[in-house]
Amino acid sequence: MSAAALPGIRPRVLLHIVAAGLRGHRRRSLVTMFVMSLACLVVVDTSGRTDATRRTLLAALEAPALRVVRIVDRAGSAGLSAATVEQLRALGSVEWAIGLGQVGPIGRNATLAASRGGFGADAVGVRAYVGDLFGGPLLRLASGRRPEIGEAVVGAAAARALGLADGFGTVEDDRQAQVAVVGVVEADRGVEGLDAYALVRGGPGTAVTELLVLLRTSRDVEPFVARLGDFVPSREGPLGIERAAELAALTEALAADAGALDAAVLWGALATTAALVAALRFGAVDERRREFGLRRSQGATRSTIGAIVVLESAILGGIGVVLGAAVGAALVVVQTGLAPDPVLLAAVGWLLALAAVAGSVPAAVAAAWRDPVEVLRTI
Amino acid sequence: MIGPRLLVRSLRFGYRDVPGLIVDLDLSVAAGEMVAVRGPSGSGKSTLLYLLGLYLRPDGGSIRLDGQETTSLGDRERSRLRAHRIGFVFQDAGLHPDASLVDNVAEGAFYGGASYGAARARALALMTRYGIAGLAERRAVQVSGGEAQRAALCRALVRDPSLVLADEPTGNLDPENAAAVIEGLRAAADDGAGVVVATHSPAVAEACDRTVLLA
């Protein structure tokens, strides 16, 4: 048989040698493992906390209040209508939309009006609306029922001003028209301005001067604003467009800080880990010149020697990473109350284990290429 | 097997500081033959064994092992030939101190592809033959020099070698242990290996079939 065709060491025997090497140099093995655990712990903890902050920011960003766009046609010349609201509601990026009429008449409790006469502090603004008031997360019926066309619900503040605690009664406006009030509506942040009004459900012909639109995600806000012109019939007057003030700041914080910090910590840890492992493994390999020389004299190839060194590091790195990740994850839970993202955890673990393997390569090459005769002469 | 185990022709080798250490050396070792290499200290006995063990590359000439030319082979193939065909015994046993004696012996079969179990079984069989089976699970540092050297001999033989090289194998041993090692080398030759022993000892040379003298 030609020399090239002669079989070499079996993988399981190689693992035997690796295991014996790890046991035989227990202190060195433990130090390497400890360094790996520590590196993994630091990275998991840091990136876990950064990630928790980012997730908190992201959650804040998706709060409904930050996804609201308010469009006001101050001049009343844009030609907005109930049809515009329907068009907007049909958009995929729109979760919810209503249209509001001008604050026209001022109304007060018809029953109380008789006894007091004149309009004062107990009067509220009366506005028509179109669209499904309760079809989104921002408005809730606190008491009473949903209004039919021509009926009204009142905001909580308006209900107090009118003296309609349970939301049932009649509002009489300054033109003597009377509207039945059938419920109280509770308005969340983002549309809190509606709190002060009596909202009269309007029919298809209602004139609209203000739109309240809730987008599905915060990322939909800017594209929606950019396309808004497509839905405004006439563009003569200027439209006032308002969105949550925190939106821009939060988006910026997320894009810049969180991402950059994460990457810097990770790269630093990977480089440090690789360097530490390289130093530790060089030391180990130097201490074991005799062992590797003897193995070469028994027929181990260079690649077998290299594989022993790399496999030892891979095993130590693997155990170290798992221990470090477990402790690091526990720390993150204690510190933030959020469990770290398992994908992030796995990615960090793999990268660090790879760094351990990469760090061991120079020592493996040095061990493999050492001249065995040097060792044999000193046996 | 027809032809010698080892056939060396016109072998030349020198170190940078010691040029011309080996010049035009011819040597043939047949199966069953045991050859002594003698010469004063520094004459190149160890160097010759390292050349025959395929650790060093000659400057010229030919080394055939079982008819196969080895001088043109790469490191991987030379390692494989060591693993399968060449057993080496040093002056010092050269065992892994913390490994058991049987694992040390079994290592001689590892790099040639034996399974762990098979290598240990063969190791135990040889150790029985050389009277050290009772020490199989002892760590190498816990046995005497003579016992360690017998284990080293077993490690050389466990791969069933074509060629056994021994560099002053009795140099550190008392006469009784030395005799056991010489007996072991002779037995390896009787089993069909070619044996080359570098030695100062007249007793060892006497036990050999032939002596090659290095100047």
Ligand SMILES: Nc1ncnc2c1ncn2[C@@H]1O[C@H](COP(=O)(O)OP(=O)(O)O)[C@@H](O)[C@H]1O
């Ligand atoms: N690596 C080396 N580099 C240079 N000279 C060496 C080296 N190894 C051995 N020598 C020299 O080569 C000569 C032969 O050494 P060696 O083969 O060990 O002889 P022996 O085993 O017969 O005592 C000695 O002079 C020794 O100093």
Ligand SMILES: [Mg+2]
């Ligand atoms: Mg010598």
